[in-house]
Amino acid sequence: MNETGRPPVDAMTNPRADRVKDVAKLAGRSARLKRRQFLAEGPQAVREALLAHRESMTAGGSPIVTEVYASLECLKRYPEMMDLAHDRASHLHIRIASELVLEAMTDTVTPQGILAVCNFVDVPLEAVLASKPKLIAVLAQVRDPGNAGTVLRAADAAGADAVVLTASSVDIYNSKSVRSTAGSLFHLPVVLGADVEELVERCKAAGLGVLAADGYGHLNLDLLQDESAARSFDQEVPDSAYALETPTAWLFGNEAQGLSDAELELADHRVAVPVYGSAESLNLGTAATVCLYASARAQRR
CATH class of the missing domain: 3.30.1330.30 (Ribosomal protein L30/S12)
Structure with a gap:
């Protein structure tokens, strides 16, 4: 006035x-x-x-x-x-x-x-891979705008180099998605409309390992973190399945069904976040945050 x-x-x-x-x-x-x-x-x-x-x-x-x-x-x-x-x-x-x-x-x-x-602020996958990324979050068939925004915000907080959404995932420019990113949409590269099979192939060719977040995974995230910590102190870790400190692309699946069998097959390993209490599982945003921070910490030791 x-x-x-x-x-x-x-x-x-x-x-x-x-x-x-x-x-x-x-x-x-x-x-x-x-x-x-x-x-x-x-x-x-x-x-x-x-x-x-x-x-x-x-x-x-x-x-x-x-x-x-x-x-x-x-x-x-x-x-x-x-x-x-x-x-x-x-x-x-x-x-x-x-x-x-x-x-x-x-x-x-x-x-x-x-x-x-x-x-629009999204970028092509080529630009992301050309920057030699160490940590990428991939959302495969994630349909809820709030969940997509939450994972993007977690990836930003963990210092990830990019977030990739597959063609079947939610529109990140949906107003609810934008609000739930709390501004992180403007902080890190976002790739849209990716074909998950082609994406995984190109990530591997660029030197990234591919891990699938899976509640029934054969690898335990806590164990991978312990092994990474041991290596940082020059301790020998025999028979380690995956070095968490290496460049990594994490695959996160649909809120209800998780990753499909075909998507799980594309990954180098399936990794479970251990649940120590009575909860059946973690929601997408929480699981993605735990996984991304585990890689970020290992890579920064």
Whole structure:
């Protein structure tokens, strides 16, 4: 609000305006694919998008953010958004919008006061493999957007080099997926639409071992970690099936069925996370976090 208690003259207040409808269309997958754009909602996601945008523009890369809309109340709470958007390298301008306009732009029940229209950020598999990755998370037939976002966030936290989603997995640009990544979507390379058989073949050719997370796996993750720790102290580990400290691609399967038999056959080994209590198993996000951190720790010893 200005001194009169009214919105600025150029503030967007009409939720039925064409521009509002145009942004709202990005809630649908067909519009996202056609325009190769998606929405990042909320202060954390938008902040990370703006930081990635500034870094890309500074390095002479392509823009990540094209538009930003925010309420005055949100900008008062997060004044750094103005600095990031209006940075000389960013070349952006935040449009002030009413809460009704922001609500019309998104599919969330309670808008968080700010959103950004972003260009797709996925990269080709060739670019990932050319960077000589040490740790990759592969999501095979993962259908839940919240789970996909959670695994991507865990991979980011573990310092993974990339996340790969197979062709049958969820759209990572789904608004729920984007929100659940908590900004990690803008931190590490993401590959979409991979064929799992071709992917595994190319990972192996690039020098990565391939491990399948499987509750019935013949290898125990705790044992692999113990063996890796022993090697770090120059202790001999006879008959070790796999060195966890080597470059690795982890395969994670569907929430309900896990990895298919065909997908399990592609891996070098099937690895189980031991369950010491009464729980039948771990959910996808937890299992992926444990596996990725086990590799990350072994690789950093």
